[in-house]
Amino acid sequence: MTQVSMTVNGKAVSGEVEGRTLLSGFLRDSLNLTGTHVGCDTSQCGACVVHVDGQAVKACTMLAGEAEGADVTTIEGMANPDGSLSTIQQAFQDHHGLQCGFCTPGMVMSAAALLQDNPNPSETEIREYLEGNICRCTGYHNIVKAIMAAAGQDVSKIAAE
Numbered sequence: 538m539t540q541v542s543m544t545v546n547g548k549a550v551s552g553e554v555e556g557r558t559l560l561s562g563f564l565r566d567s568l569n570l571t572g573t574h575v576g577c578d579t580s581q582c583g584a585c586v587v588h589v590d591g592q593a594v595k596a597c598t599m600l601a602g603e604a605e606g607a608d609v610t611t612i613e614g615m616a617n618p619d620g621s622l623s624t625i626q627q628a629f630q631d632h633h634g635l636q637c638g639f640c641t642p643g644m645v646m647s648a649a650a651l652l653q654d655n656p657n658p659s660e661t662e663i664r665e666y667l668e669g670n671i672c673r674c675t676g677y678h679n680i681v682k683a684i685m686a687a688a689g690q691d692v693s694k695i696a697a698e
């Protein structure tokens with residue numbers, strides 16, 4: 538067992554983990570932050586995306602020990618300080634960028650990373666950025682609309698699919 542310490546959603550946390558414990562497992566099982574979903578364990582679906590030191594990371598492919606000393610943000614840490622939804626979360630709700638909701642935490646985390654790097658992405662740039670996130674329900678149309686709305690863009694420009 539190894540002791541790990543990190544900051545998660547602004548709070549210092551620590552725990553004992555086996556060397557093979559994934560960051561997703563530590564977040565879900567040790568910290569009870571179950572918003573980070575595990576859909577594939579192979580880095581293909583993107584449901585487990587979190588931010589580690591400001592970078593989008595698939596938590597199912599990172600060992601918890603690799604996050605030692607890091608600043609980790611999960612979907613639970615995306616809300617505003619008063620508990621209201623962040624701009625991107627509200628846009629997903631307003632534009633129905635979800636259906637079953639399983640992929641939504643990873644989509645929101647990826648969208649937030651995209652908007653941090655590119656505050657005014659085109660529809661094509663959004664679709665390319667989300668290639669590492671799989672949604673089996675929505676067809677991505679409303680997800681793209683939500684991200685464009687969060688960026689302050691006119692979503693009426695998006696062609697209906």
